[in-house]
Amino acid sequence: MQNSEKIVSFNALSMCVKKCKLCPRMNDSARILGLSSGTLDAKIMFIGEAPGRLGADSTGIPFHGDRAGDNFENLLEFSGISREDLFITNAVLCNPKDEKGNNSPPNKVEINNCSNYLQEQIDLINPTIVVTLGANALKATGLIEVHDLTLKDSVRTAVDWYGRSLIPLYHPGQRAMLHRSLPNQRSDYQFLAEQIRRIGVKKRKVHGKTNETLVDVVKAILSVNGDTSYFALHKLVYLLELGFSEEFGDRLTGAYFIRQKDGPYCTDLHITKLKNAIDNLKIIKNGVSLVLGLPPKDLFDEGESLFSARTKVDQFINKKILEFRNKTNAEIKTRVYLTKPMKNILKQEKIKKINMYNAPIIFE
Ligand code: SF4
Structure with a gap:
């Protein structure tokens, strides 16, 4: 079929x-x-x-x-x-x-x-x-x-x-x-x-240890950005994951993303998982939205909060995090909707006249 x-x-x-x-x-x-x-x-x-x-x-x-x-x-x-x-x-x-x-x-x-x-x-x-x-x-x-x-x-x-x-x-x-x-x-x-x-389904190439890398990326984003909306965090991780896949040909964290109503949602960033993975994660309710941050003692100066920059991969991650620093939710959302995987989904929705909420976002 x-x-x-x-x-x-x-x-x-x-x-x-x-x-x-x-x-x-x-x-x-x-x-x-x-x-x-x-x-x-x-x-x-x-x-x-x-x-x-x-x-x-x-x-x-x-x-x-x-x-x-x-x-x-x-x-x-x-x-x-x-x-x-x-x-x-x-x-x-x-x-x-x-x-x-x-x-x-x-x-x-x-x-x-x-x-x-x-x-x-x-x-x-x-x-x-x-x-x-x-x-x-x-x-x-x-x-x-x-x-x-x-x-x-x-x-x-x-x-x-x-x-x-x-x-x-x-x-x-x-x-x-x-x-x-x-x-x-x-x-x-x-x-x-x-x-x-x-049966021929190949293991997907992923850089580093999936969960550990993801947690490190989240910590680096929160350290550089300061308090960050939960909404923006999903999109920023998506942009990093996609950018990495385009530049290096394999996945950064291998995290799973789906298309939700307001853009990509990363299942590996479920709030309970983040709470378990990051000690002292600050979670602030802002109306119906959540804002995440690290307590002041965990915030370092910019040099320390980024990846060590010893490798090309670290340099890439640092560059991307800085690229999106201080962007508003609306600006981040626009960047996300201009990416190829999201454009593909929007195109299919238009042609088939269906919504594809919760469909997996495919990176290749
Ligand atoms: S058969 Fe029962 S479990 Fe299945 S969809 Fe219907 S109500 Fe739900």
Whole structure:
């Protein structure tokens, strides 16, 4: 199927899901299927159990924003798997809650209700590898083409299923870590990464250690800029990432960006992640916006706050940070919208008359 036909069919499916009322206890939950699920041409599809209350149900992005999402993103980073190569969905597309409003597993009826949508997603995306996360996701695949796999016996194996390869893994949530430790889950993802390379999906070239480099870049921006709006931070990191990719041919941090209503959003800059990564990060609420900064004792003079400038890469990062220093949010936004990846997205939106909010931003 041509890419444009695929987008049209996928949008039609998402619209259908938005109106679905099959599961009464999910009436108030968001329907999580859209371009935020990932790349429609992905050769790898992940199927989780259900959107989490503090995860996809709040952020609109599968496996993002809660503890399970953080663990999942860390496992991807550890094994060198890029979110840009994935399509991520769930056995049920809405968040099931218990009577206290907490996350609750989907029941058999709900999984059954949503299995037609799951099959439609698999048929449309047509991935070579399907990865299930947890027992319920594995059971959901059995409703599409029968199998007798159990998570305990078939974890970290590649099984022929529905014309593709099925790899059962444990769920990355905290509870599942009791049954499958973090070191074991890391080995599972390394196995998965090998399978992914076998089908020709290459590891993306990234400079430095993904998270550490990103945190260093954020600290350098805040040191030079002083207090910086959360809005601007996403755009500045995007401009640095893109500039680096254009100049050096590989990625600076490998962070994942999506097109949101006001421009690029970097999932790796989720506020909880930043809080965990940067001690003493100042977070100020300014109306509905957030402003981030470093406390005065962490602010050095300009020479110290920038990268050491020993290498061409450091010099590039310093130059870029200084280029955007003191720019207003509006000026930064304009620069972002003039970049090639954003122009490509805007062009597609115009031609196809759709909005591509939450679509991955592709750098190549
Ligand atoms: S979980 Fe699936 S079947 Fe149930 S209401 Fe949501 S979209 Fe419909």
